[in-house]
Amino acid sequence: MPLLIHGYTYNVGPGMPYDSIGAVPLESLNPGDTVKIHYRQTPYHEKWVIARTGIQNSPIVFYGVPSGNGALPVIDGRNAVTRLQLDYWSENRGIINIGGSSIPNQTPNYIIIENLEIRSARPPYTFYNDQGNLTSYAENASTIYVVEGSNITIRNCILHDCGNGFFVAHQGKNILIEGCYIYDNGIENSIYEHNNYTEAQGIIFQYNYFSNLRAGCLGNNLKDRSSGCVIRYNWIEYGNRQLDLVDSDYPEIYNDTSYRKTFVYGNIIIEQLDEGNSQIVHYGGDSGDTTHYRHGRLYFYNNTVISKRSGNTTLFRLSTNLESCDARNNIFYVTASGNRLAMLAEYGTLIARHNWLKPNWVISHSTFQGTFIDSGGMITGNEPGFVDFNNEDFHLLSTSQCRDAGTNLAPEVFPQYNVIYQYVKHQQYENGPYDGIFDIGAFEYSAGGVVEEDGARNKGEIVISSLLTSRAIEFKSLKSGGGLRIYDAQGRIIQSVKIYDSYRLNIENIPPGVYFYILSPNKQRIGKIVLIR
Numbered sequence: 001m002p003l004l005i006h007g008y009t010y011n012v013g014p015g016m017p018y019d020s021i022g023a024v025p026l027e028s029l030n031p032g033d034t035v036k037i038h039y040r041q042t043p044y045h046e047k048w049v050i051a052r053t054g055i056q057n058s059p060i061v062f063y064g065v066p067s068g069n070g071a072l073p074v075i076d077g078r079n080a081v082t083r084l085q086l087d088y089w090s091e092n093r094g095i096i097n098i099g100g101s102s103i104p105n106q107t108p109n110y111i112i113i114e115n116l117e118i119r120s121a122r123p124p125y126t127f128y129n130d131q132g133n134l135t136s137y138a139e140n141a142s143t144i145y146v147v148e149g150s151n152i153t154i155r156n157c158i159l160h161d162c163g164n165g166f167f168v169a170h171q172g173k174n175i176l177i178e179g180c181y182i183y184d185n186g187i188e189n190s191i192y193e194h195n196n197y198t199e200a201q202g203i204i205f206q207y208n209y210f211s212n213l214r215a216g217c218l219g220n221n222l223k224d225r226s227s228g229c230v231i232r233y234n235w236i237e238y239g240n241r242q243l244d245l246v247d248s249d250y251p252e253i254y255n256d257t258s259y260r261k262t263f264v265y266g267n268i269i270i271e272q273l274d275e276g277n278s279q280i281v282h283y284g285g286d287s288g289d290t291t292h293y294r295h296g297r298l299y300f301y302n303n304t305v306i307s308k309r310s311g312n313t314t315l316f317r318l319s320t321n322l323e324s325c326d327a328r329n330n331i332f333y334v335t336a337s338g339n340r341l342a343m344l345a346e347y348g349t350l351i352a353r354h355n356w357l358k359p360n361w362v363i364s365h366s367t368f369q370g371t372f373i374d375s376g377g378m379i380t381g382n383e384p385g386f387v388d389f390n391n392e393d394f395h396l397l398s399t400s401q402c403r404d405a406g407t408n409l410a411p412e413v414f415p416q417y418n419v420i421y422q423y424v425k426h427q428q429y430e431n432g433p434y435d436g437i438f439d440i441g442a443f444e445y446s447a448g449g450v451v452e453e454d455g456a457r458n459k460g461e462i463v464i465s466s467l468l469t470s471r472a473i474e475f476k477s478l479k480s481g482g483g484l485r486i487y488d489a490q491g492r493i494i495q496s497v498k499i500y501d502s503y504r505l506n507i508e509n510i511p512p513g514v515y516f517y518i519l520s521p522n523k524q525r526i527g528k529i530v531l532i533r
Helices: none
Strands: 009-012 034-038 046-050 060-065 074-076 094-098 101-103 109-114 117-121 126-128 134-136 142-155 158-162 164-178 181-183 196-198 201-206 222-224 227-232 235-237 243-245 261-265 268-271 279-283 297-301 304-307 313-318 324-328 331-334 341-344 349-353 362-364 371-374 386-388 393-396 421-424 428-431 450-453 463-466 472-476 482-488 493-499 503-506 513-520 525-531
Touching: 094 117, 117 142, 142 158, 164 181, 222 227, 268 279, 279 297, 297 313, 313 324, 313 349, 341 349
Parallel strands: 009 034, 034 060, 046 094, 060 109, 074 117, 094 142, 109 142, 117 158, 142 164, 158 181, 164 196, 164 201, 196 222, 201 227, 222 243, 227 261, 235 268, 243 279, 261 297, 268 304, 279 313, 297 324, 304 331, 313 341, 324 349, 341 362, 349 371
Antiparallel strands: 126 134, 158 164, 386 393, 421 428, 450 525, 472 503, 482 493, 482 513, 513 525
16 A cells, blocks of 8 residues: 655645745655645745655645635746745746756655646746846746656646746656646747647646637647647647647657557647637657657547638648548537648548548648548538537537447557546536447537536535436535525526435426526535536
């Protein structure tokens, strides 16, 4: 059994034992220690390095305690001060650095950063370094800069107003980014800074909301050079390209067998009106040294891809003919005419099956030198059958062509990368109501409707298990002694019950429409139910 150590909790904030983060002895944190940063109305203008190590069951945690209305504590890099007892390099590259330090000097392991809004590290902003001297940020500075370290988790954070929103160097291993909101990063007129820029040995992105870059910035949204890259259940919109999955310069990454397989599934990927490059996904390499390109397979399945471009859209740019993509169970929808959609750029092998597209789509808009394989089950139509396209509700109507039109997943994805969940706007997820036959797209149709619960999984207080049938919704793992009230759109109570651990809500006789619920175990939770017949 893994060792469990109960560490010390450092409470930081108004009325707490520590009035600043820099007052905490950051150079001597131990496994199981937690630094709780409590919300206050003014930001914490501080920056620091994490270079101590936790263990599997006792990580070192930096945890933001939100305000009563859910606002996260803000860490602001502008004129930020550094604890003088620290001594670390690359100070101008991040607000929170992980690794790369003389004092302390451990290689970080099992680190969690959660519930923080981190912002503003880029020119022309400045900070006070570990010598107390005023210093300028680099253009590629980031909210969190992982210099080195393993088993790093970034959860439910807001990362914005930096050169790079989140950055991992090649000595980062087993990185998890989940439930974060990453937006408004980049440098004007530069293609080199992105919302996300990572090069790790094993990385997973899940339940995140990737939105716009800063105005006038030319970078990509999610750029990655990692081995073992998994991108699942995210909402990704804007950027020069939404996904730029290219090559690494480091042998520990490009010689890793997992470098040859990348898994992208359950995502909503949106090209907004005439935004940046016309290509949605780039897979392979961009260094020019093709010997280090991925030369593997991109598994791209059960995604909903939307392009609002008025001109051409190209789904995949595969860098060479040694890159391939298995694309199945995806919705590829363009608002322009179908002939504006191309599957590939110039190179690579695409194996397509059971995808939805508009009629008259083409293989390529360029001089095509690759291979396209239609493995069957492709569906065309004028509309995929979304609940509300204008309001970006991409769940499926009961009349959608995409219902039960999917196919089995590739054997290589099992069991680790099976489709289990689906994204909930925003930064949440829920169990997908899968019935044994996949629908096409990121959302599985359910006659019982769509459930959105405010913060359920992240807060750990209420878990909606699934939509069990067309007749009921079951709420599980509730705190005993609470109440459930259901209101219609006019605010009238249609059901009020006492709950004990779980409750099965019968919806068989409830008309279609929008309803709201309040769950009150110890404190209220408010959510929405949309019933669609």
